[in-house]
Amino acid sequence: MSADWCTEVLNEAIKNNCTPEIFNTDQRCQFTSDLFNNELIGNGIKISIYGKGRALDNIFIERLGRSVKYKNVYLNVYENGLSLWEGLKKYFHFYNHARIHQSLDYQTPKQRYILAD
Numbered sequence: 756m757s758a759d760w761c762t763e764v765l766n767e768a769i770k771n772n773c774t775p776e777i778f779n780t781d782q783r784c785q786f787t788s789d790l791f792n793n794e795l796i797g798n799g800i801k802i803s804i805y806g807k808g809r810a811l812d813n814i815f816i817e818r819l820g821r822s823v824k825y826k827n828v829y830l831n832v833y834e835n836g837l838s839l840w841e842g843l844k845k846y847f848h849f850y851n852h853a854r855i856h857q858s859l860d861y862q863t864p865k866q867r868y869i870l871a872d
Contacts, residue, residue, distance in 0.1 A: 758788035765791070769798055779803040781813070822850070 768774070778800050780786040786804065795802050805813055827846040833839040852865045859867045 756783075756785050758785040758790045761785045762791050762794050765794055774798060775800055777801040777803050779805065779813075781805060782807055 765778075778795055780803070782804055785791060792802060823843070823846065827842060828839075831842055833842055850864075852863055855861045855863055856867075
């Protein structure tokens with residue numbers, strides 16, 4: 756992942772009306788580059804970088820990312836971005852509405868929290 760590529764992906768998201776308020780990342784060089792940070796600043800996106808050696812700062816999203824990759828992305832052959840989007844949409848519906856979570860006393864997030872269908 757180069758800074759150029761990360762900036763292109765960011766711009767693609769912005770072009771598709773997916774502009775975040777805050778962009779949170781680690782301290783890898785592509786995310787601390789002037790190119791990438793200037794793009795964030797230029798689009799009014801706040802920058803959040805968690806501290807060096809702070810593995811626990813991002814533990815929940817890292818665990819979710821692992822689940823998404825191993826339970827969905829690596830098991831499917833997505834032909835393009837649209838099929839990936841549709842596949843992830845289905846996976847997250849399953850993840851939130853059907854999959855029980857040990858950390859939630861074997862309930863789904865839907866059962867534990869108020870989630871929209």
